[in-house]
Amino acid sequence: xxxxxxxxxxxxxxxxxxxxxxxxxxxxxxxxxxxxxxxxxxxxxxxxxxxxxxxxxxxxxxxxxxxxxxxxxxxxxxxxxxxxxxxxxxxxxxxxxxxxxxxxxxxxxxxxxxxxxxxxxxxxxxxxxxxxxxxxxxxxxxxxxxxxxxxxxxxxxxxxxxxxxxxxxxxxxxxxxxxxxxxxxxxxxxxxxxxxxxxxxxxxxxxxxxxxxxxxxxxxxxxxxxxxxxxxxxxxxxxxxxxxxxxxxxxxxxxxxxxxxxxxxxxxxxxxxxxxxxxxxxxxxxxxxxxxxxxxxxxxxxxxxxxxxxxxxxxxxxxxxxxxxxxxxxxxxxxxxxxxxxxxxxxxxxx
Ligand code: TRP
Numbered sequence: 001x002x003x004x005x006x007x008x009x010x011x012x013x014x015x016x017x018x019x020x021x022x023x024x025x026x027x028x029x030x031x032x033x034x035x036x037x038x039x040x041x042x043x044x045x046x047x048x049x050x051x052x053x054x055x056x057x058x059x060x061x062x063x064x065x066x067x068x069x070x071x072x073x074x075x076x077x078x079x080x081x082x083x084x085x086x087x088x089x090x091x092x093x094x095x096x097x098x099x100x101x102x103x104x105x106x107x108x109x110x111x112x113x114x115x116x117x118x119x120x121x122x123x124x125x126x127x128x129x130x131x132x133x134x135x136x137x138x139x140x141x142x143x144x145x146x147x148x149x150x151x152x153x154x155x156x157x158x159x160x161x162x163x164x165x166x167x168x169x170x171x172x173x174x175x176x177x178x179x180x181x182x183x184x185x186x187x188x189x190x191x192x193x194x195x196x197x198x199x200x201x202x203x204x205x206x207x208x209x210x211x212x213x214x215x216x217x218x219x220x221x222x223x224x225x226x227x228x229x230x231x232x233x234x235x236x237x238x239x240x241x242x243x244x245x246x247x248x249x250x251x252x253x254x255x256x257x258x259x260x261x262x263x264x265x266x267x268x269x270x271x272x273x274x275x276x277x278x279x280x281x282x283x284x285x286x287x288x289x290x291x292x293x294x295x296x297x298x299x300x301x302x303x304x305x306x307x308x309x310x311x312x313x314x315x316x317x318x319x320x321x322x323x324x325x326x327x328x329x330x331x332x333x334x335x336x337x338x339x340x341x342x343x344x345x346x347x348x349x350x351x
Pocket of ligand 1: 021022023024025056059145146149150158160164167
């Protein structure tokens, strides 16, 4: 009796929590921008919400990646997310292709998605420009699959960046169309972030966002070795120093301070802030060389444990597989419940 009570209590709290879902594309290595832009927030959400995080390997097929590389990337992304603090006991961490229910929902949603609207999406148009030789139907219906990812768990909060707003708007449209035609089935999902805290991390040359594909020397990856981290930070762009006290910081200098704010102690940041503000032409107090040396050491302290934990996990494939299977079990429980309702609504059940 008491035990049942506890189980029911657990189920109720899990049900009362709002559902959060996000997908991670398994392309390349994760970097500091991913950590502070996404993963850190996921880790915070895992205590507050009922969370589903998954690796979007079906989405990757739209660009025909190498099979072996794709498999390695999927496991690495899982390992790196856990190393950053995602707890597979608290969230459902799974691989998209382990949940076939998503594919069936994708099929139904495809009947409600129109060629015209799909062709108009920015991501599709970008891809057509970038890979005109491979404009496949999967690419066209990418937003439909994304909608299925979200709606299969009836998620309402989707932690994503600005570039995903359009895909989310389409997910809402498909959900509304479904509800209108077949009866109220899906809640409408919205982008969600701890807004005030979304930090923008630029490359170490101060040019644009830190990214996977641009110059590798200006991006700090979570898998970088200590020496490489030091080398990259020491090469970061600086200048001769401020010409007047309390100057406005150029982007590339502000970025170094931002990074320091994330990985160094408050005292350290304050010292260099003061040095900067007290500097002027002919009286340059701030030494960017020293600042970068300090930042490099603090960055090593920050990345090193994540890198090691991710590497340990990647060397323990049995454990990794166990984790994603457990994640898939949780995800399929939720997904099959939704799909049962959907099949009935669409008239696919004859019983
Ligand atoms: N399209 C997302 C991206 O490019 C990845 C993604 C796939 C996703 N399915 C999702 C994000 C569902 C949020 C919800 O990063």
